[in-house]
Amino acid sequence: IDIDGSKCVERVWLLRPFVACLPAWFRFMQCLRRYRDSREAFPHLANAAKYATTFFVITFSFLNLQYAKNNPEEDPSVYFYLWISASIFSSLYSYIWDLKMDWGLFDRNAGENRFLREEIVYSSTAFYYIAIVEDFVLRFGWALSMSLTEMGYVHGDLMVSILSPLEVMRRFVWNFFRLENEHLNNCGRFRAVRDISVAPIDSSDQTHILRLMDEPLTPHDLNRNRRNKMTGGGGIGKKIPNLTFQPSRSVDEQASLILASLGTR
Numbered sequence: 001i002d003i004d005g006s007k008c009v010e011r012v013w014l015l016r017p018f019v020a021c022l023p024a025w026f027r028f029m030q031c032l033r034r035y036r037d038s039r040e041a042f043p044h045l046a047n048a049a050k051y052a053t054t055f056f057v058i059t060f061s062f063l064n065l066q067y068a069k070n071n072p073e074e075d076p077s078v079y080f081y082l083w084i085s086a087s088i089f090s091s092l093y094s095y096i097w098d099l100k101m102d103w104g105l106f107d108r109n110a111g112e113n114r115f116l117r118e119e120i121v122y123s124s125t126a127f128y129y130i131a132i133v134e135d136f137v138l139r140f141g142w143a144l145s146m147s148l149t150e151m152g153y154v155h156g157d158l159m160v161s162i163l164s165p166l167e168v169m170r171r172f173v174w175n176f177f178r179l180e181n182e183h184l185n186n187c188g189r190f191r192a193v194r195d196i197s198v199a200p201i202d203s204s205d206q207t208h209i210l211r212l213m214d215e216p217l218t219p220h221d222l223n224r225n226r227r228n229k230m231t232g233g234g235g236i237g238k239k240i241p242n243l244t245f246q247p248s249r250s251v252d253e254q255a256s257l258i259l260a261s262l263g264t265r
Helices: 005-011 013-036 042-068 078-102 125-137 141-150 158-186 204-212 217-232 249-263
Strands: none
Touching: 013 042, 042 078, 078 125, 078 141, 078 158, 125 141, 125 158, 141 158
């Protein structure tokens, strides 16, 4: 049976650019949703614009392929130059966003960490410089692919097989520095701490802490614990010094104070 694969491609020619736009479309809509919830134009609308550039790249690429297919003898059309321009703009936009927003690099207060940021987690600054170069090369990998395939040095399918794993590696490296920057931002905004107490807590302490978090504290409970401590009686009051009930504090805050006292034993 002679099967012509081009016939299958022709039947879904309009579906291919639509499917290619879906990942960027999902992230684009997420950014718009975050803007609607927070009413913060930056960074949400700016991030949405970054994903919107992908739509132009895919659209002009599709139009260029259709024009070249229908007019094989003519020079490159205007769609070709629009595609190249959109690709350069999209890659440059994404690259700058990677460095400034996702990784937090090129901070003015970087100090001795030139071109980086004031605080870094990894032991050597060389890791950051290598990642900057690697991200740039792979962000513009499409240019190398187009040059080699157009000149006939490498087949298009082979370039896809080479660039796809490299793109996975780029995103893998990107994750490390993105998570590092997010953690440092959380520490700076007091949403996370670098040092976490690992003082052991015995089973009786843990049971009591869970009960405190589930049940409201009363002055009678804390006064009883304080009396047990003063008289040398048993119970957790013997282990927690100087606890006083303050109505202005929530149950979670008072439970946190108890946990902190246990960790200093």
